[in-house]
Amino acid sequence: MKLSDLKDMKVEALLSALNVKGREALAERFVTLGLPSKKSETYRYFDAETLFEKEYKTLDYLPKTIAESEKIIITDGVVTAAPKGLRIYTESCEQIDMEHFDPLYYLGHLLSPQVIKIEVDGDVELDLEHRFTQSETLISYRIVLYNQSNRHATLYENFVADAIKNSLVLYGYDMHIAQDSTLNVVKLQTMQSQQYNMVASNRVNVAKQANALLKSFDLGGEQGLQILKVDLDTRAHVEAGHLLYLNQDAKRGTVSQIIHKGEHSTSKQEAKNILDGKARGIFDALIRVEHAAKYTKAQQNSKAILLDEKAYMVSKPQLEIYIDELEASHGSTTGQLDEKQLFYLQSRGISYVEARKMLVIAFANTLIETVKDARHQERIKEAFEAVFYAAHQ
Amino acid sequence: MSTVMKIENLQAKIGDKDILKGLNLELEPGKVHAIMGPNGAGKSTLSKALVGHYDVEVTGGDITYKGKSIRDMEAEERALEGIFLSFQHPVEIPGVNNAYFLRTALNAKRKHEGKEELNAAEFLRLMRDHLEMLGMKSDMISRSLNEGFSGGEKKRNEILQMLILEPEVIILDEIDSGLDIDALRAVSEGINKMKDGKRSFLVITHYSRILDYIEPDYIHVLKEGKIIKTAGPELVGELEEHGYDSIEEEK
Ligand SMILES: Nc1ncnc2c1ncn2[C@@H]1O[C@H](COP(=O)(O)OP(=O)(O)OP(=O)(O)O)[C@@H](O)[C@H]1O
Ligand SMILES: [Mg+2]
Numbered sequence: 001m002k003l004s005d006l007k008d009m010k011v012e013a014l015l016s017a018l019n020v021k022g023r024e025a026l027a028e029r030f031v032t033l034g035l036p037s038k039k040s041e042t043y044r045y046f047d048a049e050t051l052f053e054k055e056y057k058t059l060d061y062l063p064k065t066i067a068e069s070e071k072i073i074i075t076d077g078v079v080t081a082a083p084k085g086l087r088i089y090t091e092s093c094e095q096i097d098m099e100h101f102d103p104l105y106y107l108g109h110l111l112s113p114q115v116i117k118i119e120v121d122g123d124v125e126l127d128l129e130h131r132f133t134q135s136e137t138l139i140s141y142r143i144v145l146y147n148q149s150n151r152h153a154t155l156y157e158n159f160v161a162d163a164i165k166n167s168l169v170l171y172g173y174d175m176h177i178a179q180d181s182t183l184n185v186v187k188l189q190t191m192q193s194q195q196y197n198m199v200a201s202n203r204v205n206v207a208k209q210a211n212a213l214l215k216s217f218d219l220g221g222e223q224g225l226q227i228l229k230v231d232l233d234t235r236a237h238v239e240a241g242h243l244l245y246l247n248q249d250a251k252r253g254t255v256s257q258i259i260h261k262g263e264h265s266t267s268k269q270e271a272k273n274i275l276d277g278k279a280r281g282i283f284d285a286l287i288r289v290e291h292a293a294k295y296t297k298a299q300q301n302s303k304a305i306l307l308d309e310k311a312y313m314v315s316k317p318q319l320e321i322y323i324d325e326l327e328a329s330h331g332s333t334t335g336q337l338d339e340k341q342l343f344y345l346q347s348r349g350i351s352y353v354e355a356r357k358m359l360v361i362a363f364a365n366t367l368i369e370t371v372k373d374a375r376h377q378e379r380i381k382e383a384f385e386a387v388f389y390a391a392h393q
Numbered sequence: 394m395s396t397v398m399k400i401e402n403l404q405a406k407i408g409d410k411d412i413l414k415g416l417n418l419e420l421e422p423g424k425v426h427a428i429m430g431p432n433g434a435g436k437s438t439l440s441k442a443l444v445g446h447y448d449v450e451v452t453g454g455d456i457t458y459k460g461k462s463i464r465d466m467e468a469e470e471r472a473l474e475g476i477f478l479s480f481q482h483p484v485e486i487p488g489v490n491n492a493y494f495l496r497t498a499l500n501a502k503r504k505h506e507g508k509e510e511l512n513a514a515e516f517l518r519l520m521r522d523h524l525e526m527l528g529m530k531s532d533m534i535s536r537s538l539n540e541g542f543s544g545g546e547k548k549r550n551e552i553l554q555m556l557i558l559e560p561e562v563i564i565l566d567e568i569d570s571g572l573d574i575d576a577l578r579a580v581s582e583g584i585n586k587m588k589d590g591k592r593s594f595l596v597i598t599h600y601s602r603i604l605d606y607i608e609p610d611y612i613h614v615l616k617e618g619k620i621i622k623t624a625g626p627e628l629v630g631e632l633e634e635h636g637y638d639s640i641e642e643e644k
Contacts, residue, residue, distance in 0.1 A: 339447065340484045347444050348498035348554060349472035349505070358497070362488025362537075 033103035071127035077141030234262030246279035253282025275311035404453035414618035430615035477560035581606030
């Protein structure tokens with residue numbers, strides 16, 4: 001199929017083109033928001049058209065027998081392995097956000113009437129691996145995640161692709177973070193060699209006194225957009241960190257809306273962007289504080305380092321505030337590596353490439369170190385070095 | 394007289410400003426050369442020129458090291474070949490672990506010399522004695538490089554790097570400024586430990602204090618971009634008494 005064919009379709013035509021029944025409300029939202037293009041608010045820096053004009057094969061997503069494994073493995077949108085005892089199902093999604101700003105959130109739900117539902121039990125650490133094995137294919141799936149009150153769970157996400165070419169992955173979460181709980185999601189993704197492009201459209205609902213810790217480490221090339229809508233209830237907290245290390249002609253980043261709905265809710269969002277080659281980084285992030293959200297604290301910051309004169313950073317931190325009783329700050333900087341620091345390292349015999357790598361990792365460190373688990377922290381550094389060296393050898 | 398480094402008619406500028414104006418100096422192996430001179434004379438500029446700092450554009454003359462010109466050599470190459478500068482103002486590098494930095498630098502040198510690289514444990518063993526001698530707390534090597542270090546701690550850290558890298562030409566730009574008595578003694582001890590009859594030292598200073606500890610063989614006076622006088626250690630007393638204005642350029 002060709003996603004550009006869906007452009008300007010009316011509700012009925014859309015439902016019949018996608019072969020879904022009884023989802024008029026979702027289709028309505030998609031039609032209202034429109035297929036992403038350069039003119040859409042959310043996709044203005046991303047170049048979605050190029051991806052949508054390609055012809056993709058489609059898949060059936062029939063449930064498979066789930067092998068027992070230490071980690072959850074989702075292969076081409078179907079769960080193929082999971083830890084013993086984990087509550088993971090394929091079923092239809094009950095709670096869909098009808099106020100999402102992203103058309104692909106709705107398209108995702110239309111394409112995947114059956115979602116992968118994971119109920120995280122207790123204080124666990126879960127590894128989730130996404131695998132892609134099909135070329136020139138639209139791989140589309142959605143995950144719904146629930147955790148338990150008063151619990152602290154962590155999900156480590158990573159991505160593995162076979163030697164495939166030019167697929168498009170549309171996936172994303174609906175996360176329901178229970179009252180008084182903490183959910184920590186750490187995503188590590190290296191994209192390279194034209195294997196696939198991706199749009200991940202997420203919705204995170206953070207209940208009273210709950211914490212969402214959302215960390216993404218996006219490395220390499222290609223096109224990838226992470227879309228994030230976070231709703232914060234009373235005394236809910238979100239800490240979002242986004243690291244980009246991009247090269248070649250990558251176009252990747254985060255488009256987010258953090259919405260303070262309840263009193264005393266707090267948000268902290270930090271982006272560190274390192275752009276090499278002709279890469280374009282995107283940080284288009286809105287924090288909205290609604291009338292009811294008195295005594296909110298919101299903090300937002302984006303820093304970028306350009307390693308090449310052709311690299312480019314789009315950084316748009318924005319605050320939209322409807323009340324006075326709050327503390328909010330935001331900022332954005334773009335610069336180069338510090339010459340003095342670079343020289344200091346070189347003057348001790350450290351090569352230019354190595355010195356640059358050390359400084360770039362140092363810049364990224366404040367985010368990498370928020371991943372407390374030593375093994376995962378090491379994995380992030382290794383993935384980072386692999387991408388860095390590949391671009392500089 | 395043999396020479397390890399020869400600076401001939403060196404001319405250099407920073408930005409549009411000519412700073413070194415035909416400077417001549419020869420460093421002898423195993424000797425300690427002190428350079429004294431008024432503020433702004435070009436002492437730091439000379440030291441930067443010797444290590445290939447990007448601020449300094451060499452516009453004339455030559456620098457030879459072990460018989461070869463290093464004028465067009467990259468900074469890292471000069472370091473690997475054994476030239477070391479302790480900076481007047483060492484930079485802070487947040488996020489780069491000091492021990493990791495030191496080990497990376499040492500291993501780059503060892504690799505260059507065809508030696509085995511050291512792993513973290515071997516490296517820490519090597520480091521322990523140096524730290525003690527320099528009176529450095531062991532947390533200083535687990536911290537970020539120079540970040541939040543006091544002036545004295547930064548200078549000790551420069552000396553630590555010198556001890557570890559074992560360079561052959563050691564340029565110390567005001568290693569003694571801002572040091573208390575204990576630090577001065579520790580730093581001098583570090584320097585003296587490196588004296589082996591072959592290494593050469595170029596010690597830039599404003600004070601005789603450090604020279605009491607490290608006993609220079611020559612005193613050179615740098616003024617307005619040139620070495621205008623070279624003499625033995627007795628010159629220090631004379632300078633302290635009469636200042637730089639009393640020195641006439643030797644022809
Ligand atoms: N980055 C720079 N840009 C412009 N001028 C510079 C720069 N660095 C040095 N200079 C100028 O070059 C001249 C020589 O400076 P240099 O630092 O070499 O002096 P110095 O002899 O080391 O002095 P001090 O004893 O104060 O350390 C000074 O006039 C200084 O202002
Ligand atoms: Mg100076």
